[in-house]
Structure formats: structure tokens, C-alpha cells
Amino acid sequence: MTDTDDDIREFARVQPTSAPPEMGRFMSAMRRLQDIAVSTDPGVTLWNDAAAAIEDVCTRLEEHRASAGVAPAGRVLELPGNGHPLMPPWQVAETRADEVTMRGHFSRFHVGGNGAVHGGVLPLFYDWHFGMVVSAAGRPDSRTAYLHVDYRRITPTDEPLSSRAWIDSVEGRKLFVRATMTDMDGNVLSEANGLMIKLLPHQP
Incomplete structure (x- = not known):
């Protein structure tokens, strides 16, 4: 097991950070690539050319690997998805002590x-939102x-x-949360509820 593997297994103490505009440009390109990858059929030659180009970028970026909690992806609040390509391009619009829009x-x-969003994407989104x-x-890490x-x-x-x-109720280590997603006409598209439990000191 490498040091990097150890870092991944440890619960990351995530703290917000800032990033240069170049990271925003990179994440925009990543999202564009994701959209293109699922909506194109270029043929064998271009598939190979594209793979070679992406593999070259991966090789160059891997020289700068950083451990969890140090790499900026997922921690840049001013970028859609907090700068993480797994997360959909959403951002916090309003925040209170018991509610986040x-x-x-x-x-x-x-x-x-x-043309409909995959049903599995919505639980991912709500987990992030919670x-x-x-x-x-x-609240402490949960x-x-x-x-x-x-x-x-x-x-x-x-x-x-x-x-x-928003927070529905609190019971000791338990935080019960609810959420509603709407379109611009106010139509409810989905609703969610969940339970977030505060970690004990020994829990990863």
C-alpha cells in the first residue's frame, strides 16, 4: 500500500480553498469532455487519437498528485460542483445555520x-447537498x-x-435532513430525506 492509498483511506478533513482561474478553465474543459464522451461516435481512428491525448494529459498530471484534503478538487466553493467533476455543476446560492439552497x-x-437525468445522479446530488x-x-464530520x-x-x-x-430535527449525534428540488416554475421534481450521523473520534 502506498502513502497515497493511506491518505485516501483516512477521513479527509475537508477545508475550503481558493484556486486560480486556470483550474476553473480546466474543470470547464473536463465537464465539456464528459458531455462529449457520452454524445459522440467519431470512429476508430479518432477514438484512438483522443485516448492518446487524454493518456498524455493523465501522465503529466499524475506527477503532481496530492493527498486527500490537499488537492483542491471538491474544495473550491466558487467553482461549479466545488471544482469536482463527479459533482453536477451546482453552487451554493444561500446558506443559513439550518438551511442551504x-x-x-x-x-x-x-x-x-x-433526455431525463439518470435516477442515480439525484441521490449523489442530495448526499452532497446534505x-x-x-x-x-x-456540525462535526458526519x-x-x-x-x-x-x-x-x-x-x-x-x-x-x-x-x-434543511435540518428537520437533531437527536444527539443524529441530524435528520430534508430537501426539495424544483424547476424555475416552482414544480417539485424530487424530494429527499436522510440521516447524517456525527462520527466518533475513532471512526474513519
Whole structure:
């Protein structure tokens, strides 16, 4: 096991950070690549050429690997998805001690079929959103105990959306949270509820 593997296994104490404009440009290019990768059929030669180009970039970037909590991806609040390509391009719009509102959209990369966002993307989004609520409330590091999503309507791509998550109740280490995602006309697209549990000192 390498030092990097140890860093990944350890619970990262994530702290927000800033990043240069060049990282924002890189993440925009990454998101564009993700969308293109699922919406193109260029043929064998270009597939190989594209793979070679991407492999070259991977080789160059791997020389600068950083451990969890040090690499900026996922910690840059001013970038969509906090600068993490796994997260959809949403950002915090409003925050209170018990509530966080996010705004953003989904793209072709997130499509499950017929232009609708894949059902599995929404739990990922809500898990991330609930983590934002934990941070806004000043709670210690927590893990998701459960997360339930009710799908009310098809979630569209490339349309501005809003999601509000809030603390429903607190019981010791347990933080019960709820959320609602809506379109710009106020239609409820999905709702979620979950349980976030404060970690004990020995828990990863």
C-alpha cells in the first residue's frame, strides 16, 4: 500500500480553498469532455487519437498528485460542483445555520434516457447537498446513515434548477435532513430525506 492509498483511506478533513482561474478553465474543459464522451461516435481512428491525448494529459498530471484534503478538487466553493467533476455543476446560492439552497443544472453527461437525468445522479446530488447542510450547521464530520429520494417528475437537463435542504430535527449525534428540488416554475421534481450521523473520534 502506498502513502497515497493511506491518505485516501483516512477521513479527509475537508477545508475550503481558493484556486486560480486556470483550474476553473480546466474543470470547464473536463465537464465539456464528459458531455462529449457520452454524445459522440467519431470512429476508430479518432477514438484512438483522443485516448492518446487524454493518456498524455493523465501522465503529466499524475506527477503532481496530492493527498486527500490537499488537492483542491471538491474544495473550491466558487467553482461549479466545488471544482469536482463527479459533482453536477451546482453552487451554493444561500446558506443559513439550518438551511442551504443550491442552484445549477444537469447536462448530457447526467442523462439516463430520453433526455431525463439518470435516477442515480439525484441521490449523489442530495448526499452532497446534505453534507453542505452539515457544514453550514457547524456540525462535526458526519456520515450518511440513509438517504431516501422520492421522484415526483422527470428532472430535465440544461435547465436552471433549485434545491433547498434543511435540518428537520437533531437527536444527539443524529441530524435528520430534508430537501426539495424544483424547476424555475416552482414544480417539485424530487424530494429527499436522510440521516447524517456525527462520527466518533475513532471512526474513519
